[in-house]
Amino acid sequence: MYSIGWECTKCNVCKEVCAVGAITLRDNRYTITESCTGCGECAKACPVGAINETEGNGDMNCEDVLDCLSQYFDGEIESSLSVKIKLHLEKCAYCRIIWNTFKKTIEFIRPYATASRVKVSDDIHSRLIYHLRKNLQES
Numbered sequence: 001m002y003s004i005g006w007e008c009t010k011c012n013v014c015k016e017v018c019a020v021g022a023i024t025l026r027d028n029r030y031t032i033t034e035s036c037t038g039c040g041e042c043a044k045a046c047p048v049g050a051i052n053e054t055e056g057n058g059d060m061n062c063e064d065v066l067d068c069l070s071q072y073f074d075g076e077i078e079s080s081l082s083v084k085i086k087l088h089l090e091k092c093a094y095c096r097i098i099w100n101t102f103k104k105t106i107e108f109i110r111p112y113a114t115a116s117r118v119k120v121s122d123d124i125h126s127r128l129i130y131h132l133r134k135n136l137q138e139s
C-alpha cells in the first residue's frame, strides 16, 4: 500500500498514471484508496516524491491515522493499533504537524473548558482535526 504525504503539490500526475483509478481527490487532498494494487507507478511518476510505501510508516495510511487521532489522544485505542499510529507519527511529517497542533490546542483550551464546566467532546476533536487538515492543505 502507498500513501501520499504533505509534499504533494496537487499536480494530478499520479491520478493520470494509476491504471485502476485508485487515486482520488478527497477533502482537497490526493488520497490512495483501497483499490490500490501496490504497483508503485504513481510513486515513480510523482515529480516531488510525495508517494511512499506505507509499510515503513507503521502499515497505516494518513487517512486511517487521522481518523483515529481523537481516540488515540484519549487513550481509547487498543495497544497494537496505538503502536502503529505512534510509528506512523514518527515517520509522517504531515500527520505529525496535525497531531502536535491538535494536542497543543486541546491542552490549551482544557483549563478554560474545565473552569466553565464545558466538556471537550469527540465532536470538538473531530472538528479541530478537520480544520487543521484543511488549513494545512490550503497553506
Ligand code: SF4
Pocket (backbone or CB within 6 Å): 004, 007, 008, 009, 010, 011, 012, 013, 014, 015, 030, 045, 046, 047, 048, 049, 050, 051
Ligand atoms: S503526482 Fe505527486 S505531487 Fe502530483 S498529485 Fe500526485 S502525489 Fe501530488
Ligand code: SF4
Pocket (backbone or CB within 6 Å): 002, 017, 018, 019, 020, 021, 022, 023, 032, 035, 036, 037, 038, 039, 040, 041, 042, 043
Ligand atoms: S501504487 Fe499503482 S495501483 Fe496503487 S495508487 Fe499507485 S499507480 Fe495506482
Ligand SMILES: [Zn+2]
Pocket (backbone or CB within 6 Å): 061, 062, 063, 065, 088, 092, 093, 094, 095, 096
Ligand atoms: Zn501520515
